[in-house]
Structures are given as structure tokens and as C-alpha cells.
Amino acid sequence: xxxxxxxxxxxxxxxxxxxxxxxxxxxxxxxxxxxxxxxxxxxxxxxxxxxxxxxxxxxxxxxxxxxxxxxxxxxxxxxxxxxxxxxxxxxxxxxxxxxxxxxxxxxxxxxxxxxxxxxxxxxxxxxxxxxxxxxxxxxxxxxxxxxxxxxxxxxxxxxxxxxxxxxxxxxxxxxxxxxxxxxxxxxxxxxxxxxxxxxxxxxxxxxxxxxxxxxxxxxxxxxxxxxxxxxxxxxxxxxxxxxxxxxxx
Amino acid sequence: xxxxxxxxxxxxxxxxxxxxxxxxxxxxxxxxxxxxxxxxxxxxxxxxxxxxxxxxxxxxxxxxxxxxxxxxxxxxxxxxxxxxxxxxxxxxxxxxxxxxxxxxxxxxxxxxxxxxxxxxxxxxxxxxxxxxxxxxxxxxxxxxxxxxxxxxxxxxxxxxxxxxxxxxxxxxxxxxxxxxxxxxxxxxxxxxxxxxxxxxxxxxxxxxxxxxxxxxxxxxxxxxxxxxxxxxxxxxxxxxxxxxxxxxx
DNA sequence: GTTGATTTGAACAAAAATAATCAAAAATAA
DNA sequence: TTATTTTTGATTATTTTTGTTCAAATCAAC
Numbered sequence: 001x002x003x004x005x006x007x008x009x010x011x012x013x014x015x016x017x018x019x020x021x022x023x024x025x026x027x028x029x030x031x032x033x034x035x036x037x038x039x040x041x042x043x044x045x046x047x048x049x050x051x052x053x054x055x056x057x058x059x060x061x062x063x064x065x066x067x068x069x070x071x072x073x074x075x076x077x078x079x080x081x082x083x084x085x086x087x088x089x090x091x092x093x094x095x096x097x098x099x100x101x102x103x104x105x106x107x108x109x110x111x112x113x114x115x116x117x118x119x120x121x122x123x124x125x126x127x128x129x130x131x132x133x134x135x136x137x138x139x140x141x142x143x144x145x146x147x148x149x150x151x152x153x154x155x156x157x158x159x160x161x162x163x164x165x166x167x168x169x170x171x172x173x174x175x176x177x178x179x180x181x182x183x184x185x186x187x188x189x190x191x192x193x194x195x196x197x198x199x200x201x202x203x204x205x206x207x208x209x210x211x212x213x214x215x216x217x218x219x220x221x222x223x224x225x226x227x228x229x230x231x232x233x234x235x236x237x238x239x240x241x242x243x244x245x246x247x248x249x
Numbered sequence: 250x251x252x253x254x255x256x257x258x259x260x261x262x263x264x265x266x267x268x269x270x271x272x273x274x275x276x277x278x279x280x281x282x283x284x285x286x287x288x289x290x291x292x293x294x295x296x297x298x299x300x301x302x303x304x305x306x307x308x309x310x311x312x313x314x315x316x317x318x319x320x321x322x323x324x325x326x327x328x329x330x331x332x333x334x335x336x337x338x339x340x341x342x343x344x345x346x347x348x349x350x351x352x353x354x355x356x357x358x359x360x361x362x363x364x365x366x367x368x369x370x371x372x373x374x375x376x377x378x379x380x381x382x383x384x385x386x387x388x389x390x391x392x393x394x395x396x397x398x399x400x401x402x403x404x405x406x407x408x409x410x411x412x413x414x415x416x417x418x419x420x421x422x423x424x425x426x427x428x429x430x431x432x433x434x435x436x437x438x439x440x441x442x443x444x445x446x447x448x449x450x451x452x453x454x455x456x457x458x459x460x461x462x463x464x465x466x467x468x469x470x471x472x473x474x475x476x477x478x479x480x481x482x483x484x485x486x487x488x489x490x491x492x493x494x495x496x497x498x
Numbered sequence: 499g500t501t502g503a504t505t506t507g508a509a510c511a512a513a514a515a516t517a518a519t520c521a522a523a524a525a526t527a528a
Numbered sequence: 529t530t531a532t533t534t535t536t537g538a539t540t541a542t543t544t545t546t547g548t549t550c551a552a553a554t555c556a557a558c
Contacts (some may be wrong), residue, residue, distance in 0.1 A: 002301050003545085004311055022505080032547050037506070045324055050297060053554070054505065065375040122374065129371075129393055137398055139388020139406045144378055149386055153406065157388045159400065184300055252535085271515080281537050286516070302513060302544065303547085 001029060006039055014049050014056055014239045015130040017088060017142040021055035067147050077205040077229040084248060085203055085227050090117060093164045096193040097124055099148035100169020102203040116162055120149040122191060150185035158192040166197030173204055175243055178220045180213040187217035195221050202223045206232040235240060255288055263298050263305055270304035279416030326454040327477040328353045333497060334416060334452055335359055335475050342413045344444040346373055348397035349418020351452040366411055369438060371400040399434035407441040421462040422453055424492055427469045429462040436466035443471050450474045455481040470495060
């Protein structure tokens with residue numbers, strides 16, 4: 001099997017599977033990994049595939065910026081919460097989305113809506129890049145760990161906008177102490193978003209209810225609507241409602 | 250069996266099987282490998298088959314479909330340019346990077362440097378997210394096609410910063426008309442970056458030299474240093490230098 | 499950050515294929 | 529028939545391709 005034949009097989013495989021790795025191709029082509037790598041280099045130079053570490057992928061797939069959406073905890077709950085939250089969004093809305101993982105789960109449910117999303121979350125931008133949503137990215141310092149934008153410039157940027165709804169997440173919430181966070185940056189940004197939105201929706205799975213983190217940054221009254229999952233204790237739900245929170249689950 | 254007969258059989262076999270090798274044909278034609286090779290050379294010269302190492306194949310199968318997407322063209326040149334440009338960057342620098350594909354090739358060469366990168370390019374952010382570089386993302390409207398940030402907010406954002414160096418790309422450059430672009434947004438952003446930088450580096454492969462696009466947006470004097478590839482015509486290089494451009498290749 | 503595992507690219511060596519050379523065989527011409 | 533040209537096959541040198549090894553780069557997990 002010569003280069004031309006291998007090349008055809010590689011292109012075909014990449015096109016079919018979307019992504020391949022080197023050992024896989026070496027096995028398929030009955031050749032060494034080094035040869036596969038050399039082939040991939042040539043094909044990539046011709047722009048026919050996109051070279052990745054360990055293999056290759058379709059060029060068009062590589063175009064979308066791959067920001068990882070981490071945190072596999074409570075995915076089912078988060079999806080349920082996000083789906084419920086998406087029902088609140090109307091066509092034509094301008095919404096804020098913060099960089100919380102629960103908020104990010106909104107993406108699949110809003111990608112066909114005709115709305116404008118203003119966010120500081122890179123994964124959200126990535127997920128909505130190929131959608132009908134108009135995107136606006138908040139600028140400022142990049143927080144690599146959280147894959148989000150923070151800092152004073154971000155605050156100033158937000159102050160220039162106004163949204164119909166803000167969808168935010170927190171690290172902790174309690175009746176006694178209100179909203180709390182693990183980082184000052186997130187807290188600051190959450191506050192900025194809430195200030196510029198007509199209606200503030202807090203997306204929060206029930207495991208975070210009545211937990212406190214080290215930084216208390218806002219009273220419960222910042223939130224207009226609290227959307228959580230069905231695991232919430234009904235008595236606790238009542239207590240929140242009596243405290244004036246519009247609670248949905 | 251003479252050449253005419255062998256030729257018929259070879260063409261037929263190639264057409265049937267798609268690809269053949271020399272020993273296989275030698276066996277089929279009851280002749281030596283040397284003769285087969287001589288036949289193949291003639292047929293290939295006539296354009297009837299595609300000659301490969303070890304045999305031959307159908308012409309249409311060997312036809313590479315190089316509708317090379319813009320970002321994959323001249324990759325080798327772009328990398329060489331980017332590598333040279335990276336040498337200009339010192340530790341501690343604050344640099345601007347625009348959303349051009351040549352500029353994006355800087356990423357691999359700067360990921361270890363201790364610098365701050367301010368950019369409107371999502372691919373650049375993505376590539377440098379796991380690096381030692383401090384990142385600052387320019388905010389504003391997301392241009393989904395170019396995977397970059399544009400708009401008036403982006404301009405305002407840039408105006409608040411200053412960088413030691415700006416690395417920019419253009420769609421066209423000529424001595425007569427200066428810098429030109431295909432889109433107003435890119436042009437606007439490039440200008441904004443250049444205005445806020447101490448030193449402006451234009452990264453531009455030689456195929457773009459002396460070409461004009463529809464929107465002329467700046468004179469050559471905007472650029473301090475032009476970095477291009479070694480394919481540049483030496484006479485042309487002299488002309489640019491006489492025009493006061495610091496040209497590197 | 500630092501470590502450890504993978505992946506990669508460069509250098510080298512081996513194998514395969516090719517081109518060049520030349521002599522023998524075959525075809526052609528005188 | 530003999531001389532000349534063409535074609536063919538064998539030999540050898542060169543080029544191309546491939547595989548192995550190893551240091552460096554990169555990624556991922558801590």
C-alpha cells in the first residue's frame with residue numbers, strides 16, 4: 001500500500017468518523033505509526049485534514065473552538081433545571097448567562113431561539129457559535145481555570161448593557177446568609193450581571209441549597225426566581241417561598 | 250507481446266483495479282519490472298495513468314481536491330513568518346494579536362513566554378488557554394464566521410489598553426494603496442490595535458504583497474515592521490525598503 | 499507548579515523502488 | 529546477408545520510502 005492509497009483511506013476514515021488517532025490508522029493501514037504521522041503531516045499541509053495531538057480530525061470540526069465543558073456532577077439535575085429555565089426565555093429576549101456549569105446547560109435548549117446572549121463564559125460561546133443565537137462576549141482578563149472572563153474591564157463592559165433576564169449560578173445559598181461564592185471574581189461578575197437585568201434567575205441544584213461558601217456577596221433579595229431540581233425538600237421550598245423567593249422546581 | 254498490447258492490458262488493469270504495482274504487472278505481462286516501468290513512464294507522460302512509487306493508479310483517484318480552505322493555505326510560509334515574528338517578542342511584553350490566520354500561527358511559538366496577549370480572536374484564546382501566557386479578551390459582538398469579536402464595544406475596549414507590540418494581518422497590501430481588507434469590521438479593529446501599540450508588525454505572506462482588496466483603510470506608514478516569507482521578490486523587497494518599511498524575511 | 503505518561507519529530511538504518519548504464523536479443527533497413 | 533536501430537533485461541548506483549530509536553515537547557493528572 002503506497003502513499004496515494006493510504007491517503008485515500010485516511011481521508012475517507014477521517015470524513016466518516018470525524019476524528020481518528022494514529023494507532024488506529026496504523027492498524028487500519030497495516031503500517032507503522034511513524035508513517036501514519038508522515039502521511040498526516042502531508043495531508044494537513046494540504047489543508048485536507050486538521051492535525052491534532054495523537055491523530056487528526058475533519059477541518060470543519062476543528063473550526064469550532066473546543067472549550068471543554070467539565071464538571072460531570074449532577075448532570076441530570078442540571079439539565080432538568082436548564083430545561084425549565086429555558087421555558088422562561090421568549091423570542092427577542094436579551095439574556096445574560098454567567099460562567100456557572102448549570103447555566104452552561106442552557107445552551108442546547110436555546111440554540112434555535114432568536115435571542116441575544118451576553119456572556120463571559122467561553123464554553124457557552126463555543127456551544128452557541130453554530131446556532132441562531134446572536135452572541136456578545138464580555139471582555140476582560142481571561143480566567144483560564146474557569147474558562148471565563150473576569151476583572152474590572154468585564155464589570156465596565158457589563159455596565160454598558162441591559163438584559164431582560166440574567167441566568168446566574170452560585171456556589172452556595174442560604175436563608176441566613178444569602179448568596180456566597182468561592183471566588184471574588186465570580187461574585188463580582190454575578191453582581192454586575194444581576195444589577196443590569198430586569199429579572200434575575202438563579203439556577204441552582206438542590207445540593208447547594210443551605211450551604212455557605214467563604215464569600216458572602218449578596219442578599220437573597222438579589223434573586224427574583226430560583227430554579228432548582230425536584231430533589232428539594234418540600235418544607236425547605238416552603239421556607240424559601242415564605243422568604244419571598246419565587247421558587248420553581 | 251509488444252508495447253501496444255502491453256499498454257492496452259495495463260490501462261485495462263489500472264481501470265479495473267484502481268491501483269496496481271510493478272511486480273504484479275510484470276507477472277501479468279510476462280515481462281521484466283524494468284519494462285513495466287518504462288511502459289508506465291510513457292503512459293503517465295501521456296496522462297493516461299497516475300504514476301506512483303511502486304506502481305500506478307487511476308488519474309481521477311489521484312486527483313487531490315485542493316479547494317484548500319483559506320486558513321490552510323501556505324501553512325509552511327505562515328509558520329515561518331510566525332516563528333520569525335515570535336523572536337521579536339520579549340519576556341514581559343504586552344502584545345496585541347488580531348484575528349488573522351497568519352497571526353494565529355504565532356501561538357505555538359509564544360506559549361512558553363511570560364507575556365500578556367490581548368486579542369479578539371477566539372482560536373487564539375483557545376490555543377493559549379493552557380499556556381504560560383496571560384490572556385485578555387477583547388469584548389463585543391461575536392462574529393461567528395471569523396470566530397472573532399468585533400463592533401463598537403471592541404473598539405472602546407481596545408482604546409483602554411496599550412501594548413508594546415501589535416501583530417496584525419491584512420487581506421491586501423500595496424505600495425500604491427497601502428493596506429486593504431475584505432471587511433469593514435476587520436479593518437476597524439486592525440486600526441484600533443495599531444493605534445494603541447508602540448510598534449506595529451504586519452505579518453503577511455508574500456502572495457498578498459501588491460494585491461488590493463476592496464476596502465483601503467490605512468497607509469503603509471501604519472506599519473513599523475513587515476514580516477513576510479522568503480518567496481518575496483528581492484527587487485520588490487528593495488522597493489518596500491525604499492518606501493521606509495522595515496522588512497524582514 | 500510538578501510529575502509522569504504520551505506523543506512527536508529528528509536522525510539514522512534498512513528496505514524497496516527507480517533511473518542509469520550497458521550488453522544481448524530482436525526488429526528493421528540497406 | 530550485414531549493418532543499424534530499437535527493444536529488452538541484467539547490473540549497479542541513486543533516490544524514495546519506511547521503520548526504529550531516542551530526546552524533546554506536550555498533555556493530563558495531581
